[in-house]
Amino acid sequence: MALKExxxxxxxxxxxxxDEIKLKLHLGSMEAREExxxxxxxxxxxxxxxxxxxxxxxxxxxxxxEKAKIVGEELKATYDRIxxxxxx
Numbered sequence: 001m002a003l004k005e006x007x008x009x010x011x012x013x014x015x016x017x018x019d020e021i022k023l024k025l026h027l028g029s030m031e032a033r034e035e036x037x038x039x040x041x042x043x044x045x046x047x048x049x050x051x052x053x054x055x056x057x058x059x060x061x062x063x064x065x066e067k068a069k070i071v072g073e074e075l076k077a078t079y080d081r082i083x084x085x086x087x088x
Contacts, residue, residue, distance in 0.1 A: 003065050004053065010072045011050045017079045018043065024086045032085040039078045046071050 025033055049068040052058045 003062055003069075007050075007053060007065050007069050007072070010069060010076070014043075014046075014072055014075055014079070017076070017083070021079055021082055021086065024083075028082075028086040032082050035078065035085075036082055039075060039082075042071065042075055042078075046075055 021036060025036055046068065049064075049071070053060050053065055053068060
């Protein structure tokens with residue numbers, strides 16, 4: 001299932017990016033910190049969906065995976081914005 005593999009790659013990329021941003025936040029602007037705190041809610045929901053997808057005992061449809069992937073892409077865009085702010 002290529003879609004599931006793509007999703008797992010996205011998950012790993014997001015985990016790495018999230019961890020790197022968390023390390024840089026203490027040096028960043030208040031605006032970046034606030035945006036990161038807001039996106040943490042989405043991260044929690046996304047990581048729960050990722051757990052469901054990874055769990056072979058839980059039935060997941062391609063539609064469910066596709067929707068989770070869209071949320072992941074939105075998280076990635078937000079992380080990219082935060083990273084840009086932190087690198088200024």
